[in-house]
Amino acid sequence: MGNAQLHSIHVHPVKAFRGLAPREAVVEPWGLAGDRRWVLIDDGGKVVTQRQQPRLALAAAELLPGGGVRLSAPGLDPLTVPVPEPAGMVTLDIFGTKVEGVLADAAAHAWCSAYVGAGTRLVHMDDPATRRQIDPDYGLPGETVTFADGYPLLLTSVTSLDALNSLIAEDGLAEEGPLPMNRFRPNVVVAGTAPWAEDDWRRIAIGEVEFRVAKMCGRCVVTTTDQGTAERGREPLRTLGRHRRIGGKLIFGQNLVPRSQGTIRVGDPVRVLE
Numbered sequence: 590m591g592n593a594q595l596h597s598i599h600v601h602p603v604k605a606f607r608g609l610a611p612r613e614a615v616v617e618p619w620g621l622a623g624d625r626r627w628v629l630i631d632d633g634g635k636v637v638t639q640r641q642q643p644r645l646a647l648a649a650a651e652l653l654p655g656g657g658v659r660l661s662a663p664g665l666d667p668l669t670v671p672v673p674e675p676a677g678m679v680t681l682d683i684f685g686t687k688v689e690g691v692l693a694d695a696a697a698h699a700w701c702s703a704y705v706g707a708g709t710r711l712v713h714m715d716d717p718a719t720r721r722q723i724d725p726d727y728g729l730p731g732e733t734v735t736f737a738d739g740y741p742l743l744l745t746s747v748t749s750l751d752a753l754n755s756l757i758a759e760d761g762l763a764e765e766g767p768l769p770m771n772r773f774r775p776n777v778v779v780a781g782t783a784p785w786a787e788d789d790w791r792r793i794a795i796g797e798v799e800f801r802v803a804k805m806c807g808r809c810v811v812t813t814t815d816q817g818t819a820e821r822g823r824e825p826l827r828t829l830g831r832h833r834r835i836g837g838k839l840i841f842g843q844n845l846v847p848r849s850q851g852t853i854r855v856g857d858p859v860r861v862l863e
Contacts, residue, residue, distance in 0.1 A: 592781040593780070594779065594780055594856055594857060594858055595777060595779060595795050595855055595859060596747055596779055596855070597770075597855060598611055598776065598778075598853065598854075598855060599774070599775055599777070600622075600652065601624055601774065602623055602625075602627055602658050603628065603648070603650040603658060604625045604627065604628040604638060604736045605637070605638040605639045605645040605648075606650045606660075607650075609651070609652065612855050613855070614852065615852050616798045616849075616850055616851055617717070617847070618741070619733045619734050619735050619741050620717075620734065620735055621742065621776055623652045623656070624737065626656065626717070626735050626736065627713050627714075627736070628681070628690070628711075628712050629710070630682075630710050631708065633682075635681070636684070639811045640810055643814045643819040643821060644705075645705075646815075646817075646819045647662060647663055648660065648661070648704060649661045655671075655672060656713075657669065657671045657672050660697070664704075665704055668700045670693050670694065670697045673691045673692060673713055676691075677691060677692035678691055678692075679691070679710070679712060684738070688721045688736075690720070691713045691714075693710070693711040693712065697710075697711040714736060717733055717734070721735070722734075723739070723846065724739060727803045728803065728846065732846055740803050740804075740844035740845065741844075741847055742776040742777060742844070742845040743774070743776050743806055743844060743845070744775060744787060744800075744802075744843045744844075744845050745779075747770075748780070748781075748782055748786075749784050749785050749787065749842075750773075751784065752784035753768070753828065753829070753832075756832050760831070761824055761825075761828035762823055765823065766824060768825055771816045772811075772814070772816060772825065773812055773841055775842060776845075777845075781859075782859070787842070787843045788843075790843065790861055790863075791862075792862040792863035793860060793861055794859070794860045795857050795859050796852070796858065798847065798851040799847070800845040800847055801848050802843050802844070803843075803844045803845065804844050805836075805842075805843060806840065806842040806844050807840060808825070808826065808829060808841050808842075810826070812825055812826060812841070825841065829841060
C-alpha cells in the first residue's frame with residue numbers, strides 16, 4: 590500500500606448526467622462539493638436515472654459558482670439554471686425514500702422534458718445536512734447524503750477494473766470489453782493497490798481526509814450502459830455475476846462516508862487505517 594494514490598476525482602452535478610473530472614475537490618460531510626445536488630423527477634415525483642433513461646449519459650452539467658448548473662445535451666441549446674429559491678418545495682421518491690427538494694425554474698423543466706421526451710422536472714437539494722439520512726443499517730446518527738444512490742462517495746480502483754476486464758476477456762463477452770471506469774460512475778478512483786484490496790478496507794485516508802467504508806457497492810443495469818453512446822450491453826453484470834457475487838449482490842467498489850473535511854487532490858496518498 591506504500592504507493593497507493595488518488596488516480597482521479599469525479600463530480601456529477603446532476604445525478605445520471607455525465608460527470609466532471611476536476612484535479613481537486615472539497616469533501617463535505619455528505620460528499621464531494623457539488624456532487625449530485627440536482628436530480629430529475631418524473632410527473633409522479635420519482636427520481637429519473639439512467640436506469641430508466643440511458644440517454645441521460647449523453648447529457649452534461651457544468652458546475653457554476655454558487656451551485657447553479659449549465660446543462661448541455663445533443664440536439665438542445667445549452668441552458669443555465671440558477672439555484673432556486675427554497676419556495677417551491679417538492680417531495681420526491683428516491684428508491685422508496687421520501688426526500689424534500691426545491692424545484693428549479695420552468696425553463697429547466699422544459700429543457701429536461703424535451704431531452705427525455707416525457708414530463709420531467711429538475712430538483713435541487715438545498716440543505717444536504719438535513720434532507721436525507723444514510724440507510725440506518727449502515728449509517729451513523731446524523732450522517733446524510735445528497736441525491737447519490739445511497740452514500741456520500743463511491744470508491745473504485747484501477748487494478749480491480751483491470752482484473753475485471755481480464756475476466757471479461759477470458760470468459761465473458763470479450764467483444765464488449767475492455768470497459769472504461771466511467772461505467773461505474775465513481776467519485777474517487779485509486780491506483781497502486783492490489784486487485785480487490787478495497788474489499789477489506791474499513792477506514793482510509795485520502796490525503797488529509799478520513800473516510801469510513803460503509804459497505805460494498807452492489808451494481809445495477811447502469812453499469813451496462815456505454816456512457817459515450819447510451820447503448821446497453823450485458824457486461825459487466827454477466828461477469829460480475831460469475832466472479833463477484835457477494836451477499837447476493839454483484840460487487841464493484843466501496844461506499845464511503847467522510848469522517849473529516851478538507852480538500853482531496855489527484856496524486857494524494859491513500860492510506861488504509863483499518
